[in-house]
Amino acid sequence: MPAVLNGSSIKAKSEEAGVAVSVKAVNMVYDGVHAVRSASFDLEAGKFLTILGPSGSGKTTLLRLIAGFQRPTSGEIFINGAAVSAVPPHRRSIGMVFQKLALFPHMTAAENVAFPLKMRRNDARDIPARVERYLDMVRLGGYGARRVHELSGGQQQRVAIARALVFEPDLLLLDEPLAALDRKLREEMQLEFRRIQRELGVTTINVTHDQREALVVSDEIIVMDGGEIQQKARPAETYRSPSNAFVANFIGVTNFLDAQGGERRAIRAEKIRIVATRAGLAGTDTIVEGVVVDAIFEGERVVYEVRVASLGDALLRVFDHDPSAHSQLEAGSAVYLGWAASDVLEFKP
Amino acid sequence: MRAAKSAYPLTWRIMDALEAFAAFVWPARFGRAIPWLMLAPALLLVGLLVLGLWQIGDASLRTLDTSTFLMSETYTLANYRRAFTESLFAVVAWRSLAGSLMVTAVTLILAFPYAYVMVRTSSPVIRKLLLIALFLPFFIGQVVRAYGWLIILGNQGMVNEALSLVGIAPIRLLYNYWAVLFGLVQYMLPFAVLMLAPALTAIPEELEAAAGSLGADWVRTFRHVVLPLARPGLVGAGLVVLTLSLTDFAMPAILGGGSQDFIANAIYDQFFRTSDQGLGSTLALLLVATGSLLVGLVFTLFGAGTLAMGRARQ
Known part of the structure; x- marks a missing residue:
């Protein structure tokens, strides 16, 4: 594997595929709640998509379905053309940054980043260099030996990003990882996500209830409410011509x-x-x-x-x-x- | 007058009076003494225990004169010599030590999945059932439970009755080493589960999901994430089970039927059967020493686990 920081290898792979993620008529019902209602959308490879909605809109459920933590009640999800509903999370090539980061507290920053490489049985000799490279990419060079609890909130975010990307996944999922940060740090990390995503060209799906974040970071925005997709459009289009009253009310002051x-x-x-x-x-x-x-x-x-x-x-x-x-x-x-x-x-x- | 009454009700006046009385009996400057006062009962108990240990230490250095049944006036190490040279004591010591180690290992292996399911299940009904199943045996004392096993496993017990129905001759299930270990494991299981459950609760479920998304199947998630993070709980539970089964008396006595004595049974025999306080004290001290040594060994190897309390470093 050549160096990936310019993202050339990932880009080449994804551009052939065209559509990276395809969600087709997905329904999710549990405990009598219709959390996701006939959701369908396609996401082009290399794009940054944000699923925006209030809490309870089904956005997190949709993300967890794509990640494979839950199986849809009906419908199918395709990643790079392959149906994945029957594929468990650890066999999907998906990097995920969790809401509470879910860093392993008993490991150092470097061990956290090395974890997916070890689990995916990469050549042990290549791991340290690769971990170092990704820590550099998130501007944490030299912090590898620190324990998770010795890092600041922003630094922990960066470790989580490096860990989700180090194995060059087909897809990056962000489950509101910025929600708990203070505003200044949050805005800084939004730009950081954008920079890294552009640098690597990795297809990304972000979930948030923060309309500003959605507008700032995304190539495309899906607005969800009551388990249903309300609109899928570019940020400017979503803002200028909202498809219905809900979208107009949720984004901007209307x-x-x-x-x-x-x-x-x-x-x-x-x-x-x-x-x-x-x-x-x-x-x-x-x-x-x-x-x-x-x-x-x-x-x-x-x-x-x-x-x-x-x-x-x-x-x-x-x-x-x-x-x-x-x-x-x-x-x-x-x-x-x-x-x-x-x-x-x-x-x- | 109604307005004034509601502005300062009678109950407040009573509280004021009580507070004034309390301040008279116990002025605020006595406040510093409160922590010590609360510690006092514990300190008193530990003090008595040390006093008792001192007495036992003294007794362990005197031999029993079998003609007069009096303790010798002079100090001697004869009891320690006997304890270390007589094969009976070596057998008993080895039996208790090996037994308690085995019981600890088996109990932890059985308790872990039980505690894990209890903590992780999304169904409150299952959690309640598991908790009830865990606590019911707690209400039945150890001795009664051991007798229960006598009824179930005895020669005319339920198990052998069932076996005879399918034409199998009665098997001697009781009064052997394995019966004692079986009884101990069954007795220790709730302790282990109760010590493990809080440690497992402290592991965020998201960590397991994260390990999955990073490419770990459940076996590797268990090995690399759950097990290391559950270590404090395992150490705490292990220590409790180890010390309790090493010093157990009832299970070896009842399920072993006198043929499977542990150290505690040997000590009992010295004190109450042969009335040799000296040798009994020696054995008791050696048991304390062995237990402390084992606990110290675990502490140095694995840390104090949940027993460390306070702010353990992660």
Whole structure:
């Protein structure tokens, strides 16, 4: 095996295959709960897919089905063209980073990374060099001899990534490993995942409830709710044209306007302009009057909550993205809101 | 007055009075004495034990005069000489030592899967059944249980009755070494399971799933992940079983029928049959020494396990 850090060997293998993961009409029912409902999707080799959804949406169950920890009630999962439902996890070529990392506490960082190589009976002479290379890749060179509990949270994350990738799996699964980190470290690790994934070109499925993470790291996003796939699209497309009200509500800050003829209409918070005088709204199609209920200063933006009488006393959320440029509107002040008709999202019931 | 009453109810006043009384009887500055006070009963017990050991040590150095049945006035090592040279004691010592080691090994092997299933099963019904099955024998004392085995395994017992139905002549199942070991294993099993269960609970299930996804089948997951992480539990359970069976009295006495004495039975005989306090004390001290040596050996080889308590390093 040549050096893999440029990812050439993996890329070559996956590009031939085309579709790396194919989920076909998968259902999962346990204890009377329909956790996954006729889920179907294809994932191209080398892509980074995020399954996004609230807790209980079935996203983790879907991931565990792909990993092989559970067998689907019906349907089939194909990895590189082969049906895998009957294949136990240890015979699948899948690296997984667990929610609680699941590092082996009785081993050092290097022993953790060497574990899959030993279990897969790699040549023992090659193991130390390969472990070193992957520890370098996650920027933990020289930390191999440390025990797991001697490493910081971020360092443990990196060990878990190295351990999941060191045996060059066909597929990398991430089960919300970043959920427990503080925000700064989480954002840093998101970029780290992205960098490593691009570097190795390994097909990746990430599960999260963090919409920001999904938008930042993914090539594609699947939004799940109630066990069903709601939408599968590129991040920008998911954001710009959500397929239904759930997706619109789950990603971004969305204001639902009155329903017209059974259709639900919505407008994103950042698509609404807010001004104190009507004159500032030239070029907008819809103008409504409202009263500021609350102004929340968030640093880089101000979030206004505005009550609009003409929309049935609806409470609209509006962003001001340049709060330092002018004085903040006070609660109680009368304002005008305006937006373009083309920015209104419409959903069939 | 109603408002004032609800603002400071009678029950509060009573509590205040009680607190004032408590502060009078036991002022706060006595607080530092509380830990010592709580330790006092234990310290007293250990102190008495040391005193007893001192007495036993003294007795072990005196021989019994068989004509007067009095202990000798002068110190001598004669009892230790007898204990180490007479073949009877060597046989008994070897029997107890080998027996307790075998019992420990078998008990741990049987207890591990039991504890594992009890901890890992997703069915609360199965967990409860396993717990009940474990605790029921606890409520029946050791002696009663041994007698139960006499009834089941005796020459006219249930097992031999069943065998005679299929035309097999009665087999002598009791009063041999294996009957004693069998009884001991059965007696020790709950102790071992109860010591193992917390250690297994402490191993996150996700670690086993992780080992699977990294390419380990269940055998290798068990060997490389579960077993090493269960070591503290195994050491703790092993030590308890080892010391309890090494010093056991009832099982060898009842299931061995006098032919399979362990050290404790030999000591009993010296004290209560031949009334040789000296030799009995010698044997008792040697048993204490052997037990301590074994425990020390395990501690140095495997660490103190769950018995170390406190913050064990991982």
